[in-house]
Amino acid sequence: MVQFIPFLPATGVDAKRQLFFVVTKGWANPRCQVPNPLPCTAIPKIMGSMTPRNHQLDTSIEIVTPENVSFRYHVAGPFRRLPAFMIDVVLQAIVITISGRMIVFAMLVLFGVSGAFLGVGFYLIFAFVISWFYGGLFETYWNGQTPGKRLTRIRVIATDGQPVSGLQAVLRNLLRAIDCQPLVLYQFGLFSALMNNRFQRLGDLAAGTMVIVEEREWFQGILRIDEPEVLRLSQRIPPSFQASPSLARALAAYVQRRLAFPVARRVEVARHLAEPLARRFGLPEGINPDHLLCAVYQRAFITDTPGDVLEPVKPFQADGSSASSVPPGVVSRTDSGESPFASTSTGEGAKP
Amino acid sequence: MKVSDLLQSRRKDWSELEMLCLHFESKRNVRREPERLTRFAALYRSLCADLALAEAYQLPPEVTRYLHRLVGRAHNQLYRSREFTMSTWASTLLFDVPRQLFHDEYLRLAFFVFWGAFVLSAILARTQPGFTAAVLGAEQMQQMEEMYETPLSELTQQARGAMLGFYVFNNAGIGLRCFAFGLVFGIGGMLVTFYNALNIGTVFGHMSTLKQWENFSEFVTAHGPFELTAIVLSAAAGMRMGFALINTGGLRRIVALQQAATQATPVACVGVILFVMAAMIEAYVSPAAIPYGYKAGVAVLSAGLLMFYFIGLGMAQEESR
Numbered sequence: 001m002v003q004f005i006p007f008l009p010a011t012g013v014d015a016k017r018q019l020f021f022v023v024t025k026g027w028a029n030p031r032c033q034v035p036n037p038l039p040c041t042a043i044p045k046i047m048g049s050m051t052p053r054n055h056q057l058d059t060s061i062e063i064v065t066p067e068n069v070s071f072r073y074h075v076a077g078p079f080r081r082l083p084a085f086m087i088d089v090v091l092q093a094i095v096i097t098i099s100g101r102m103i104v105f106a107m108l109v110l111f112g113v114s115g116a117f118l119g120v121g122f123y124l125i126f127a128f129v130i131s132w133f134y135g136g137l138f139e140t141y142w143n144g145q146t147p148g149k150r151l152t153r154i155r156v157i158a159t160d161g162q163p164v165s166g167l168q169a170v171l172r173n174l175l176r177a178i179d180c181q182p183l184v185l186y187q188f189g190l191f192s193a194l195m196n197n198r199f200q201r202l203g204d205l206a207a208g209t210m211v212i213v214e215e216r217e218w219f220q221g222i223l224r225i226d227e228p229e230v231l232r233l234s235q236r237i238p239p240s241f242q243a244s245p246s247l248a249r250a251l252a253a254y255v256q257r258r259l260a261f262p263v264a265r266r267v268e269v270a271r272h273l274a275e276p277l278a279r280r281f282g283l284p285e286g287i288n289p290d291h292l293l294c295a296v297y298q299r300a301f302i303t304d305t306p307g308d309v310l311e312p313v314k315p316f317q318a319d320g321s322s323a324s325s326v327p328p329g330v331v332s333r334t335d336s337g338e339s340p341f342a343s344t345s346t347g348e349g350a351k352p
Numbered sequence: 353m354k355v356s357d358l359l360q361s362r363r364k365d366w367s368e369l370e371m372l373c374l375h376f377e378s379k380r381n382v383r384r385e386p387e388r389l390t391r392f393a394a395l396y397r398s399l400c401a402d403l404a405l406a407e408a409y410q411l412p413p414e415v416t417r418y419l420h421r422l423v424g425r426a427h428n429q430l431y432r433s434r435e436f437t438m439s440t441w442a443s444t445l446l447f448d449v450p451r452q453l454f455h456d457e458y459l460r461l462a463f464f465v466f467w468g469a470f471v472l473s474a475i476l477a478r479t480q481p482g483f484t485a486a487v488l489g490a491e492q493m494q495q496m497e498e499m500y501e502t503p504l505s506e507l508t509q510q511a512r513g514a515m516l517g518f519y520v521f522n523n524a525g526i527g528l529r530c531f532a533f534g535l536v537f538g539i540g541g542m543l544v545t546f547y548n549a550l551n552i553g554t555v556f557g558h559m560s561t562l563k564q565w566e567n568f569s570e571f572v573t574a575h576g577p578f579e580l581t582a583i584v585l586s587a588a589a590g591m592r593m594g595f596a597l598i599n600t601g602g603l604r605r606i607v608a609l610q611q612a613a614t615q616a617t618p619v620a621c622v623g624v625i626l627f628v629m630a631a632m633i634e635a636y637v638s639p640a641a642i643p644y645g646y647k648a649g650v651a652v653l654s655a656g657l658l659m660f661y662f663i664g665l666g667m668a669q670e671e672s673r
Binding site for chain 2: 118162163205253
């Protein structure tokens with residue numbers, strides 16, 4: 001009954017959630033879980049309030065802005081938040097120990113022994129403020145980020161997409177005291193995060209906040225194909241050709257992922273779409289289906305004349321923040337490494 | 353128009369917006385640069401339009417993903433967190449919180465749990481000989497007895513500053529933990545409150561049977577009102593959150609929790625402020641070598657302030673509405 005249907009390696013599809021989904025809702029075909037209200041109402045309400053979850057298969061959350069456009073965020077899961085948390089804990093420990101010694105020493109030098117005692121008092125008050133309000137204050141004044149979150153590029157926002165308010169930031173950090181129970185290993189928080197679809201720990205639930213990934217990505221242009229066979233083949237497709245939306249999506253998805261497959265597999269996948277297309281354009285039999293799809297892609301997305309293609313944009317190197325961005329070389333992902341296989345016929349070269 | 357031409361024409365704007373995002377992300381005060389800000393807003397709006405039309409333009413998925421991320425990034429720079437302002441916090445703490453507490457049944461519950469357990473354990477500790485040892489343990493009992501053996505006037509006064517910090521760190525920490533534990537369906541908060549009351553009540557009851565009672569009572573008089581009220585307040589704030597999960601008032605549990613938590617957080621903050629005031633009194637007034645009358649005066653004054661806060665401010669709001 002329960003059947004796991006593997007997806008294409010789409011970015012952002014969280015394998016754990018997918019698995020969880022298939023295990024808990026195996027009776028529904030996971031392929032049908034596009035936002036479609038009809039199956040949700042038709043399903044008997046076994047899961048109670050969990051039914052709306054069917055809308056969300058991966059970890060993305062849709063937000064409608066005041067500009068009336070909806071965009072998607074990826075929610076940060078426990079393992080994305082752990083490094084940020086570790087950084088913050090280490091930072092707090094360092095600040096508390098170093099500043100404590102400095103305060104006590106300074107007071108000792110300035111006011112003698114009784115001053116040193118007062119220094120210990122200040123130090124303890126400081127430690128109290130840091131240990132309870134560090135997250136709350138940083139998230140308020142740094143727009144939802146602590147130093148650790150900033151380094152790991154995650155941010156706290158309200159669940160409706162608005163920025164976090166000071167009250168919410170303080171609240172979600174005060175409730176860490178319950179989240180980290182029972183053994184200061186965050187079992188409560190982890191359990192709570194795994195039980196809802198926004199990875200909210202108890203403090204997040206009470207404050208109505210969530211942690212999202214703020215990915216920086218530099219614009220890379222669209223994928224080009226440099227293979228000469230493809231460019232030659234694209235000349236034989238009429239320049240006025242307009243791809244339908246679904247065909248355009250399929251072509252883009254195929255071209256983006258084809259390099260992950262061995263040549264024989266590419267041919268096998270591409271044949272289903274390439275054969276009707278070849279008939280439509282009146283092309284002879286025996287054309288490599290992989291090349292044909294690439295050629296159609298070339299016609300549909302890139303300029304009418306071959307060779308006139310986008311140059312890759314140089315990513316900005318300000319403050320060294322382009323670490324997560326893809327290096328520029330990726331843009332012109334050519335098949336040069338595999339060209340001996342690509343140029344041969346379909347029979348051999350199944351393993352690259 | 354082919355996609356590549358479209359991208360060619362739009363990429364300049366997108367890159368400029370990327371740069372502006374980078375600029376604003378590292379800046380605290382963005383209001384100082386109106387030209388950049390207006391340019392940013394214009395670019396952001398056009399980016400939103402591009403994203404909305406991405407489907408119609410038949411952009412490839414990776415470009416759409418890029419647009420989603422850039423809109424998200426710019427959105428977070430345009431809509432920034434609301435910071436604390438003194439006036440809103442003052443009005444919340446001085447007017448909203450007392451009015452809310454005046455009608456808060458959980459404050460009454462916390463009050464009765466705390467004082468009920470306190471009085472009960474004090475009576476038990478006074479009358480039943482084995483009770484104190486069972487609650488506190490022999491070691492802590494002996495520690496307490498030794499601590500109050502010397503009269504207050506003979507204490508070393510140097511360590512007061514350190515004690516101030518210790519009282520804030522320890523007591524306010526207990527209060528906040530009490531608040532957080534309230535989230536567990538209110539039971540956690542009740543247990544913590546009960547445990548604290550049991551401990552404190554037992555110490556009171558036990559001390560009253562000993563010769564150290566005079567030193568002890570002189571020490572605890574001045575800061576008692578603030579400190580004990582602060583514990584009750586923290587517990588009540590926690591219970592408000594926890595019981596909202598049970599008594600939802602017809603809302604979804606999660607919504608009820610969020611509403612209650614929003615109301616309870618300022619109460620917990622009042623608790624912290626009371627703990628800090630109590631710590632100051634405990635460090636500098638309670639152990640001082642001054643006549644008992646002054647300390648009693650401080651206690652009466654702080655009790656009066658609390659009365660004014662809870663009843664005076666709570667009622668005044670009631671009439672003005």
